[in-house]
Amino acid sequence: MIPQLLILSLLIFIMAKQMPGDPFTGLITPESDANRIEELREEAGFYDPWYVQYANWIIGVAQGDFGKSYTYKVPVADLIGERAMNTLWLSLLSVVLLYLIAIPLGVLAGRYQDTLVDKSIVLYSFVSYAIPTFVLGLIFLFLFGYQLGWFPTAGTVDIKYEESTKAYIWSKIYHMLLPAITYAVLGTTGVIQYLRSEIIDSKSMDYVRTARSKGIPIRKVYSKHIFRNSLLPIAAFFGFTITGLLGGSIFIESIFGYPGMGQLFMQSISSRDYSVITALVLLFGFLTLLGSLLSDIIMSIVDPRIRID
Amino acid sequence: ACTGNDDSSGPADLTKFPLVVDNEGEAIEGGTLKVALGTDTPFQGIFSWVLYEDSYDADIMGYASNVIFETDGEFLVNDQGIASLEVDQANNKAIVKIREGIKWSDGQALKIEDLIQPYLIIGHPDYEGVRYDGDFQNIIGAVDYHNGKADTISGLKKVDDTTLEISFTKLSPAIFSIGDGLWGYAEPSHIMKGIPVGKLLESDAVRKNPVTLGAFKFDKIVPGESIQFARNEHYWKGAAKLDGVIVKVVPTSSIAKAIETGKYDMTAGSLPATTYPEVRDFENITILAQPELSYSYLGFKLGKYDTTTGISTMDPQAKMADVKLRQAMGYALDIEQVNEVYYYGLRSRANSLIPPVFESYYDETLEGYTYNVDKANEILDEAGYVDTDGDDLRETPKGEKLEIKMASMAGDPIAEEMTTFYMQNWADVGLNVVLSTGRLIEFNSYYDKVQSDDPEIDIFMAAWSTGTNPSPAGLYGKESAFNFSRYTTPKLDELIAAIDSKKAFDIDYRANAFHEWQLYMEKNAPVIPTQFRTAIYTINDRVKHYDVNLETDFDLNQIELTAEEPIK
Amino acid sequence: MSFMQIRDLHVHYPIRGGFFNDVVDHVLAVDGISLEFEKGKTYGLVGESGCGKSTTGKAVIGLEKITSGRIIYEGEDVTNKRRNRNSSFNRDIQMIFQDANSSLNPRKRVQDIIAEPIRNFLKLSDLEEKRKINELLAIVGMPEDAKFKYAHEFSGGQKQRIGIARAIATNPKLIIADEPVSALDLSVQAQVLNFLKDIQDELGLSYLFISHDLGVVKHMCDYISIMYKGRFVESGTREDIYQSPKHIYTKRLLSAIPMIEPDTRQARKKERILVEENFHKEQHQYFDENGRVFDLHPISATHQVAMTAKEKWVI
Amino acid sequence: MSEQLVNTKSQNEYAMSSPPSGFQVIIREFKKDKLAMFSLVGLFVTLLAIFIVANFIDQDQLMKVSPRDKFAEPGEKFFFGADQGGRSISGQLILGARNSITIAFFVTLITGFIGIAVGLITGYFGGWIDNIFMRIIDFFITIPSLMIIIVLVTMIPKYTVTEFIFIMSTFLWVGTARLVRSKSLTESRRDYVNASKTMGTRDTTIIFKEIMPNLSSILIVEMTLNFAGNVGLETGLSYLGFGLPPSVPSLGTLVSYANNPLILEEKWWVWLPASLLILFLMLAINYVGQAIRRSADAKQRLG
Amino acid sequence: MVISEELLTIRDLHTGYRIKDIYYDAVDGVSISLKKNEILAIVGESGCGKSTLATSIIGLHDHNKTRVRGGIYYKNSNLASLDEEALNNIRGEEIGMIFQDPLSALNPLMRIGEQIEESLIYHSKLSKEQRIQRVLNLLYQVGIPNPERTANQFPHQLSGGMRQRVIIAIAISCKPNIIIADEPTTALDVTIQAQILDLLSELQMETGAGIILITHDLGVVAEVADRVAVMYAGQIIEEAPVEELFSNPKHPYTRSLLNSIPQMNSENEKLQVIQGLVPSLAKLPRTGCRFSPRIPWIPESNHEAEPSLHEVSPGHFVRCTCFKYFHFESEGGSLR
Numbered sequence A: 001m002i003p004q005l006l007i008l009s010l011l012i013f014i015m016a017k018q019m020p021g022d023p024f025t026g027l028i029t030p031e032s033d034a035n036r037i038e039e040l041r042e043e044a045g046f047y048d049p050w051y052v053q054y055a056n057w058i059i060g061v062a063q064g065d066f067g068k069s070y071t072y073k074v075p076v077a078d079l080i081g082e083r084a085m086n087t088l089w090l091s092l093l094s095v096v097l098l099y100l101i102a103i104p105l106g107v108l109a110g111r112y113q114d115t116l117v118d119k120s121i122v123l124y125s126f127v128s129y130a131i132p133t134f135v136l137g138l139i140f141l142f143l144f145g146y147q148l149g150w151f152p153t154a155g156t157v158d159i160k161y162e163e164s165t166k167a168y169i170w171s172k173i174y175h176m177l178l179p180a181i182t183y184a185v186l187g188t189t190g191v192i193q194y195l196r197s198e199i200i201d202s203k204s205m206d207y208v209r210t211a212r213s214k215g216i217p218i219r220k221v222y223s224k225h226i227f228r229n230s231l232l233p234i235a236a237f238f239g240f241t242i243t244g245l246l247g248g249s250i251f252i253e254s255i256f257g258y259p260g261m262g263q264l265f266m267q268s269i270s271s272r273d274y275s276v277i278t279a280l281v282l283l284f285g286f287l288t289l290l291g292s293l294l295s296d297i298i299m300s301i302v303d304p305r306i307r308i309d
Numbered sequence B: 001a002c003t004g005n006d007d008s009s010g011p012a013d014l015t016k017f018p019l020v021v022d023n024e025g026e027a028i029e030g031g032t033l034k035v036a037l038g039t040d041t042p043f044q045g046i047f048s049w050v051l052y053e054d055s056y057d058a059d060i061m062g063y064a065s066n067v068i069f070e071t072d073g074e075f076l077v078n079d080q081g082i083a084s085l086e087v088d089q090a091n092n093k094a095i096v097k098i099r100e101g102i103k104w105s106d107g108q109a110l111k112i113e114d115l116i117q118p119y120l121i122i123g124h125p126d127y128e129g130v131r132y133d134g135d136f137q138n139i140i141g142a143v144d145y146h147n148g149k150a151d152t153i154s155g156l157k158k159v160d161d162t163t164l165e166i167s168f169t170k171l172s173p174a175i176f177s178i179g180d181g182l183w184g185y186a187e188p189s190h191i192m193k194g195i196p197v198g199k200l201l202e203s204d205a206v207r208k209n210p211v212t213l214g215a216f217k218f219d220k221i222v223p224g225e226s227i228q229f230a231r232n233e234h235y236w237k238g239a240a241k242l243d244g245v246i247v248k249v250v251p252t253s254s255i256a257k258a259i260e261t262g263k264y265d266m267t268a269g270s271l272p273a274t275t276y277p278e279v280r281d282f283e284n285i286t287i288l289a290q291p292e293l294s295y296s297y298l299g300f301k302l303g304k305y306d307t308t309t310g311i312s313t314m315d316p317q318a319k320m321a322d323v324k325l326r327q328a329m330g331y332a333l334d335i336e337q338v339n340e341v342y343y344y345g346l347r348s349r350a351n352s353l354i355p356p357v358f359e360s361y362y363d364e365t366l367e368g369y370t371y372n373v374d375k376a377n378e379i380l381d382e383a384g385y386v387d388t389d390g391d392d393l394r395e396t397p398k399g400e401k402l403e404i405k406m407a408s409m410a411g412d413p414i415a416e417e418m419t420t421f422y423m424q425n426w427a428d429v430g431l432n433v434v435l436s437t438g439r440l441i442e443f444n445s446y447y448d449k450v451q452s453d454d455p456e457i458d459i460f461m462a463a464w465s466t467g468t469n470p471s472p473a474g475l476y477g478k479e480s481a482f483n484f485s486r487y488t489t490p491k492l493d494e495l496i497a498a499i500d501s502k503k504a505f506d507i508d509y510r511a512n513a514f515h516e517w518q519l520y521m522e523k524n525a526p527v528i529p530t531q532f533r534t535a536i537y538t539i540n541d542r543v544k545h546y547d548v549n550l551e552t553d554f555d556l557n558q559i560e561l562t563a564e565e566p567i568k
Numbered sequence C: 001m002s003f004m005q006i007r008d009l010h011v012h013y014p015i016r017g018g019f020f021n022d023v024v025d026h027v028l029a030v031d032g033i034s035l036e037f038e039k040g041k042t043y044g045l046v047g048e049s050g051c052g053k054s055t056t057g058k059a060v061i062g063l064e065k066i067t068s069g070r071i072i073y074e075g076e077d078v079t080n081k082r083r084n085r086n087s088s089f090n091r092d093i094q095m096i097f098q099d100a101n102s103s104l105n106p107r108k109r110v111q112d113i114i115a116e117p118i119r120n121f122l123k124l125s126d127l128e129e130k131r132k133i134n135e136l137l138a139i140v141g142m143p144e145d146a147k148f149k150y151a152h153e154f155s156g157g158q159k160q161r162i163g164i165a166r167a168i169a170t171n172p173k174l175i176i177a178d179e180p181v182s183a184l185d186l187s188v189q190a191q192v193l194n195f196l197k198d199i200q201d202e203l204g205l206s207y208l209f210i211s212h213d214l215g216v217v218k219h220m221c222d223y224i225s226i227m228y229k230g231r232f233v234e235s236g237t238r239e240d241i242y243q244s245p246k247h248i249y250t251k252r253l254l255s256a257i258p259m260i261e262p263d264t265r266q267a268r269k270k271e272r273i274l275v276e277e278n279f280h281k282e283q284h285q286y287f288d289e290n291g292r293v294f295d296l297h298p299i300s301a302t303h304q305v306a307m308t309a310k311e312k313w314v315i
Numbered sequence D: 001m002s003e004q005l006v007n008t009k010s011q012n013e014y015a016m017s018s019p020p021s022g023f024q025v026i027i028r029e030f031k032k033d034k035l036a037m038f039s040l041v042g043l044f045v046t047l048l049a050i051f052i053v054a055n056f057i058d059q060d061q062l063m064k065v066s067p068r069d070k071f072a073e074p075g076e077k078f079f080f081g082a083d084q085g086g087r088s089i090s091g092q093l094i095l096g097a098r099n100s101i102t103i104a105f106f107v108t109l110i111t112g113f114i115g116i117a118v119g120l121i122t123g124y125f126g127g128w129i130d131n132i133f134m135r136i137i138d139f140f141i142t143i144p145s146l147m148i149i150i151v152l153v154t155m156i157p158k159y160t161v162t163e164f165i166f167i168m169s170t171f172l173w174v175g176t177a178r179l180v181r182s183k184s185l186t187e188s189r190r191d192y193v194n195a196s197k198t199m200g201t202r203d204t205t206i207i208f209k210e211i212m213p214n215l216s217s218i219l220i221v222e223m224t225l226n227f228a229g230n231v232g233l234e235t236g237l238s239y240l241g242f243g244l245p246p247s248v249p250s251l252g253t254l255v256s257y258a259n260n261p262l263i264l265e266e267k268w269w270v271w272l273p274a275s276l277l278i279l280f281l282m283l284a285i286n287y288v289g290q291a292i293r294r295s296a297d298a299k300q301r302l303g
Numbered sequence E: 001m002v003i004s005e006e007l008l009t010i011r012d013l014h015t016g017y018r019i020k021d022i023y024y025d026a027v028d029g030v031s032i033s034l035k036k037n038e039i040l041a042i043v044g045e046s047g048c049g050k051s052t053l054a055t056s057i058i059g060l061h062d063h064n065k066t067r068v069r070g071g072i073y074y075k076n077s078n079l080a081s082l083d084e085e086a087l088n089n090i091r092g093e094e095i096g097m098i099f100q101d102p103l104s105a106l107n108p109l110m111r112i113g114e115q116i117e118e119s120l121i122y123h124s125k126l127s128k129e130q131r132i133q134r135v136l137n138l139l140y141q142v143g144i145p146n147p148e149r150t151a152n153q154f155p156h157q158l159s160g161g162m163r164q165r166v167i168i169a170i171a172i173s174c175k176p177n178i179i180i181a182d183e184p185t186t187a188l189d190v191t192i193q194a195q196i197l198d199l200l201s202e203l204q205m206e207t208g209a210g211i212i213l214i215t216h217d218l219g220v221v222a223e224v225a226d227r228v229a230v231m232y233a234g235q236i237i238e239e240a241p242v243e244e245l246f247s248n249p250k251h252p253y254t255r256s257l258l259n260s261i262p263q264m265n266s267e268n269e270k271l272q273v274i275q276g277l278v279p280s281l282a283k284l285p286r287t288g289c290r291f292s293p294r295i296p297w298i299p300e301s302n303h304e305a306e307p308s309l310h311e312v313s314p315g316h317f318v319r320c321t322c323f324k325y326f327h328f329e330s331e332g333g334s335l336r
Ligand SMILES: Nc1ncnc2c1ncn2[C@@H]1O[C@H](COP(=O)(O)OP(=O)(O)OP(=O)(O)O)[C@@H](O)[C@H]1O
Pocket: C013, C014, C027, C028, C029, C047, C048, C049, C050, C051, C052, C053, C054, C055, C056, C212
């Protein structure tokens, strides 16, 4: 895990530095002084060889110091920490909604295979796969956010609430709702398709036949045998789904003005905020690893076959 | 309450846009003004005039300003503000006097130390911002202080409790538009003093609860997304009528929608002109327009900048070295059509490198390069750029193929169309212009390439905002790194020097110097101005009175609302 | 004289696990067995599922890596060199697989399946190759037009014959038959078994015949080895094993074979229970403290039984 | 001598036929599934039309800006209206579709090639080869590809269709490789592979001539679905501004116009046709892919 | 032991699978009855319809693709015409089922105890504690040494024999009157097979249930069955008490089959081979004697046009008259 992250960090560090321009390019105005900007570049060490820069950076990282954001002028860890929480909560809510939508649909489609219900669900899942996130995002935003006014349209929280009150927390959730719904509506394809075919497969499994031969109601056969077993691989995907959502946050956050990691990343790219870019990519890489680890853990919890006793 | 322009397809007529709006209705008691900050990224939240870098932070700070000088329509300091300015030309000194009885938003009195404080921060060795620049070093003792040789800046002298005397190495008329190193804002020294300069950026005094002199004071901040301002009871012009202001970040893709649905009263800062078609039909707003302090131009690479000596030198062999070629390229552009179709007249053909807002310096008599294909062809023929191989494209006088590589910046929603259109215009007169990387260049790379005199760039489309001091020294001077065309002549240096010379303290002399410079630039066309810009503001109908006129003394404390919520 | 010897063969599979997915243990799939093959004889390998029969077969032919031990073919040590293309060993040892269906590439026509070893080992012209294929098809009793078909168009027994045709294409000396009939129905099984015997007589083949069906093994084999947990418990001629089984495990196995004699089933059941009881009682005498089978010791010229030297006298 | 073996009657009834997982089954599957059939035909006709008509359009001419035709509504002058630059949408739609499809096609091809080769080889050999490749694959999975793509795109100075294809391909082969590896792993354990090994067939021959054909239906499904996904990917990147230059017509460019609310709401003809075309392509490809998948999986077969 | 009372009577059962919109009967007019206290073995080669017959009895088919016609009479009702709910009252409670593959027949994610308990929940009024007690008893009864521990384990933690015991425990959990065992030992080793078979016959002795034992292994039949029915191509072609069948087989198929077993004493002889193949379902001849294509040396006239079962001795039935004329083509029929 560590070596992977190390390679990733080196890669991204070099690539980030290769991007034209630097954090100070953005300061160019007629009123600013080109010499002063040069001086600042010098001070920031941009003229050192890349390996010196990288060594300095990685030594810092080893000590828990990810450097300072060039644009926000705060330690990267603080900056990302704030945004990461936003994104994580948003992703979590999205996942919950996604499963709330996808599981019943996948189950229905699998159970009533080749009926009209199944066909419409499959159609929906393909359509949602084909719609670009930002198109639906904007439509939802305009419709539910502005026209109907059901949801807040930007930000993470209403400024009028005191921190850590109930209303404050609710306001936070309320702000996440629309982006999360958008995400959930669009992200269901994989889960639906997977669940559907799992259920179709499970239906013809021997243990289902055994269950039926016990004379328990078909409803129970579905709930206790087919669903449970079909959900297992989905559960294993949970970790990956979350990391997948984190990646998709880039789209959602910019549409819904939700200050999270994705938005921060886009901004850091355009302002060449190296330290933030590197840290973010690393964090995403780390989360992906964590996601797969989480998947393994979940799998080993829910699947007795790989449970380590 | 919709503005002018009934003809929905035609261009907007600038004269129809008001600078002031007055809406009917009884003003309500208090109320909160809702302001949208149109940006796709969170604001940085550095609420200090000495430290901020992001213009969004500046837009926000506008509601709780620390500004001490007030300026007139031409951005020259007048005596309406907290402080007044007296210039001692002979001794290169400026004397700043502050009014008595002015209080900070926390109730503390404004002291002369508060005026000195910003200088001490900017000049400090730990200061990491851009403002420690050539101008600042003009203050006597600034360099020594910055290098740690002195504890304070020797050129700053507290004369008495209300008077500050600043000594400069040299003075120019720019001092009246708060240039030459003069600083226009106060910092609360009773708070800042206790915080080491290196730690200021992270301090609560900058991030969470800045103390200000403006009509409103910071009440609450949700980092990166919204700010709540409350009325500043101590405001020296009288407490505001509003209870407060809320500024909230709104993604640019939905800002028009936000305005239409009455989520906000106005935007912080102006809206880009390209947004105009999105908002022009809204019935709940009035659109105000204000000329911007900027211009777009077409630049020609004529030389190189030597980074070690810091001096530009011309290259007589440069592809664009022929002034005729440059002029013809100017005439060939149908900028008028672009302005009309894409900017609804909110941009106009520029004839000069000085925006018209600077009335005394702007030379309206200049003809500029208006669209004229015949003339362009004529000049090219004359100069020997003729098509010798029959491909409808002109060759150089030497008979070589002429391919002009252009750099154009991405970002503006119509940048692509505009650039393509211009290239078509040039093709129409037989000039083969191609994009230097095959596509528009993103902001960072663009400046990287243009500033480093990338050989792949022959011409470039860019824009400058001039700031309140239109002096061309920083942009066209021999030693300026921002003199991207690298055009320098002794004559030009002379003309620029005249503008900022001592003699120029005489307003007519300075105006004349500006005129001569503009004329010279027009004739030699190292850059050709293309567009002047106008900013638009959308004001919701519940705002009783709003004014974007630079000359009037409208102030935020006067704003009143006629309804509890913005009108839909 | 035996043309091939297997000496103290071990095949261990690593068990990976733990956080770093490294080797935490080994499965001793084959744990020290020795065999010799003589021309024209059939050697039976019997045992419970998972005792290492298939692994032995695969190790011999080179599909599994041998952990230790030696394989000597015609006096040459071929232990881990057997995957060399075109080696004579490769040509002379062939295999018939349990699942005829999966051992035939479903995408290939029968002629290509049979031609595979021919093309690899024998440099024949197209015409000769065709003739050879026809000849092989005739040997396994299939019409010539079968060669244009795909495997799935044949019945289980026919598929197994195609597999056999392929195996004998290069005139091998030894065929390893890993449960060649256990997936087949009784009547088809009979076909295949008959057929294997026929070609053995004709071509002078030797078989390593792997099976868990003691009836089939008895029918087919000259020599039989009983395998348990990767080791031999008893080894001898058919008569040795069936008439005078010595090892308790062999006895247990034999007593469990169902017989087509309903009249005597009560008696057999009693006997079975007796053997089972014995097995549990006397187990410790036949296996060491780790449950590992003792080494084989000869008790006659042909008959070997696993036991400690000391216990030799007990039996 | 052989008469007792050959059940002549039932044997002769088999025509010479391909294996059950081959094209026959696929054809049968399509005949059964009207929707898939319709999709296939529709897809074929659309693609053919696009590629034929595209040949008659001059891209330089098409991409000429004429400001006065800005957002011209669908009508006489422009069949599908015009975009911001007064350029015909219908023309861009066709060229754009051709470009986008070509990109998606090549990305699919390259990733398919790498993914299948790597997957087959690692799955077949196992052991340390598998270990090394799995490490590499794991590493690629750790990489937040969207982010790295964005960084790469900003980094590369001259960024054209070719670069775009290669950048995409760098990251997208991993999924295919993983899938193919797992299939190849199970396929390699099948006895016909063992049989070939014992008969001295070369490893490369076994991998590409024996195993690959047997995975063909899975590979086809994977490639179809990848293709559909890749058509979508270009759209997303164009939206973020990291796609193709706007002067190159592409479906992504057209759809990303919808980012402007005015266009989204009022100038539907700019983005909607492209969106619908993408939707159609994706649906059709998916339905076709589904039918192929069903024919590969006996359990779900309709016929 | 009294073998008399008929528990289950099957009358002219036809079960067809739909292949390309046509139903083909895999079980084609089977009539047979199961008596109390008896083990009825149904033998036949792969594909002859044994499993189809078994699953028809408790209606476990996919109703969209299967058609069941005929009578399956149990306690005055025809199981073939009952609805799902009514069937559920019979499944598990009155008729238990044992499947072939002991690994896949158990839900890998459920504890053994739970899986056994499941049918008790629906078919008994026992309390939770009683049910647990009963589960432990059942496990003990099928010979699992440590019931408490096993009940808490998952299927993959048990050996094949243990799993098969668990499945038997499930089948007998509600003391059913009938147990249907579809190839219960095919996947097991001989030693374990012997144990399971012993267990089955013991259980049968204890509970007095009727057992239908489906297998293709004639050895298994000889070990435990009381009565045997031989199936070929969807039909029963011979039915007899077990001793009678092995000592006096009549039908050519039965005789061929018995002759093809590698007998313990026939080492170096050729095995008898039945030529030809079992025709596939869609190609099955539906008229005349279905076995006739495989004994072509018996003239057509020796077969019945509509073969029916003939009682040749008490309780011994044979289909078609061809058995009277049957002789092996050549002794020790060789391949070539
Ligand atoms: N690739 C492998 N990795 C790890 N263990 C293995 C592998 N292949 C086989 N084994 C183990 O080695 C042992 C012997 O397996 P083998 O297949 O030789 O048994 P067998 O006697 O042929 O059994 P069966 O009768 O079921 O075919 C078993 O315990 C099995 O689990």
